[in-house]
Amino acid sequence: MHASRHTLIALAIASVAVVTSGCTGSSPSTDPVATTVAPTEKVTITFWHGWSQPSEVKAIADNIAAFQKLHPNITVKTVPNVADDKILQGIRGGNGPDVVSSFTTDNVGMFCNGALMDLNPWLAKSGVDKNSVFLKPMVEYTQYQGKQCTLPLLGDAYGMYYNKAMFAAAGISAPPRTWSEFKADAVKLTKQSGASYSQLGFMPTFHGYENAIAHWVSQSGPTYFSADGKANIDKDPAFADFLTMQKDLVDSLGGFARLEKYRNGFGEEFSPQNAFEAGKVAMQIDGEWRTVSIRDDGVKLDWATAPLPVPDDQAASYGRGYVSGTVVGIPANSKHAAAAWEFVKYLTTDTTALVTFANAIHNVPSTHAAMSSPDLDKDAQFATFLQIAQNEQSNTTPASPNGGQYQTILQDFTYKWESGQAKDLTSGLADVDQQIDKANAQAKG
Structure with a gap:
């Protein structure tokens, strides 16, 4: 999980086209935020996620079981070990899931360009103030240009x-x-x-x-x-x-x-x-x-x-650090958006669910309430990362329209710089900026 999460990933051109073209499949005819799930209404939603290790798959299955106990009318069917390109292809083809998770925060900008719903209306409907519930850097890496198309589900601190x-x-x-x-x-x-x-x-x-x-x-x-x-x-x-x-x-x-x-x-x-x-x-x-x-x-x-x-x-x-993590969202063409939101809200805001999951896969919780829970494992060495994640000056890399290509461009220059191939730092960074602006302009069309 960690190797795929922390490597700078550039998705295939076909995957980029899925989002930038705005082709996300047929959308529901009614406003999904206006819909609700009656307690007696039987609904089955699908959840695609990237966890693959047995302990991780069990941890998410345990959380799903707890959710279904609270919502016996909602059944969650999961597909594990799904990468972002498969998620985007499924959404484009109209046969994607109702809820998705991704380890790659670099792709949030692409997800927010039509593939996933803006969750701001859902948050407002449920009375969830994202800025007081979630840690500050995690709010930042789950949105793009005002669209909160994902929410944080645990995180990593460096x-x-x-x-x-x-x-x-x-x-x-x-x-x-x-x-x-x-x-x-x-x-x-x-x-x-x-x-x-x-x-x-x-x-x-x-x-x-x-x-x-x-x-x-x-x-x-x-x-x-x-x-x-x-x-x-x-x-x-x-x-x-x-x-x-x-x-x-x-x-x-x-x-x-x-x-x-x-x-x-x-x-x-x-x-x-x-x-x-x-x-x-x-x-x-x-x-x-x-x-x-x-x-x-x-x-x-x-x-x-x-x-x-x-x-x-x-x-x-001193005490700040880099923060990243897993994100969760609802495809724009989900056929069961109201049920999907209940599941997303549970995964991302229920303190017991977050603490149980964090303890099981040893990640940093994404809400202030989970951070302060007495049930959270807080040995002395792990506590360092909890403190880093909560530091107001900790930060993350901003979302972009092309899967974080700006990071790849900068990283490529750093390889030349440290090896001595690039001699002029000033002109080298100026060229990096020019390449990034060109790449972003192309991605935006």
């Missing part, structure tokens, strides 16, 4: 994992809070071994596991787009400042070629051979799921978690 034994051996008493402290610690924790390393303080290259620039630069509170929707990466100093810092860290730790050679010996990310679990790195960017992976993998490791460091001139913002 922070730092660090090896306490390595820190103690290096005489470091606490995790770094600022970029300068981060660099100093990474260098101090690095042990050279010939042309390689016996221990690396931190793997700074962008191909490393969860090292996407979006996860890092969030610590600077970046603004990707201006008020008029134009790319703002060249104009916001957060990006240039971060990339300058990152390149300096690459050089300080031995250079791109040496680091990449070492990284190529890392084990698979979601395995006990993960570089952090294997003791190859002292610090690592990762999400809340790693807390459970370390336990389940049976790795003997003295470790802890903390927020990622922030720029020196933003030290007061």
Whole structure:
């Protein structure tokens, strides 16, 4: 689940066309928000979701069973392990489900362009104030241009994992809070071994596991787009400042070629051979799921978690982080919209359902009520991510009309930058903005 959620995904051109063409199948003839489901009315709705691991499928099945106990007239039929392109194809063909979920928040902009209903009227009808119910970053990544076409269903927060034994051996008493402290610690924790390393303080290259620039630069509170929707990466100093810092860290730790050679010996990310679990790195960017992976993998490791460091001139913002997660919506041509809304409302706002689900799959809850529930598992290391998700300065990447293509364009440039292929940062970021504006204009038609 996590690999598909956190990789920047560009959907196939055919899938993009599904939404941008506005071809979403036949819509109900009446206003769906005006409809209701009588307690005696028997309704069967279909739910397509992406969970595939047995524990995840069981967790969602348990929630469905609890919902059906509350609504015995509504039967929910599920289809697991469904990707976004299949969802969009089903909606276009008029044989899609009544409720869908997606791990890819980058695609919300596409979903909001006609494929899924705007849920704002449903929220208003049910008296749900989204801004007080849900965590702020999660409201942001579930809407696009005023359309709340999805709602958050649990989330992920990014922070730092660090090896306490390595820190103690290096005489470091606490995790770094600022970029300068981060660099100093990474260098101090690095042990050279010939042309390689016996221990690396931190793997700074962008191909490393969860090292996407979006996860890092969030610590600077970046603004990707201006008020008029134009790319703002060249104009916001957060990006240039971060990339300058990152390149300096690459050089300080031995250079791109040496680091990449070492990284190529890392084990698979979601395995006990993960570089952090294997003791190859002292610090690592990762999400809340790693807390459970370390336990389940049976790795003997003295470790802890903390927020990622922030720029020196933003030290007061320490504690923020990048937030993402699963989204849920109702296809625009759902034949049972009222029943579908009852199910979506239950999944996304019922505190017991959210806490039970969060405890089962070890994700961050998406509502304030679930966050404060005494039934939520809150061990010390997992609590770090709960705090990051609730931090008012935590942020996410904004939705776009083309599946987050702007992130792919920026990421491609960062690979050239860190390797030394791109020499001029200013002109490089200006070119990134031009490419993004061109891609967005094409997507909008």
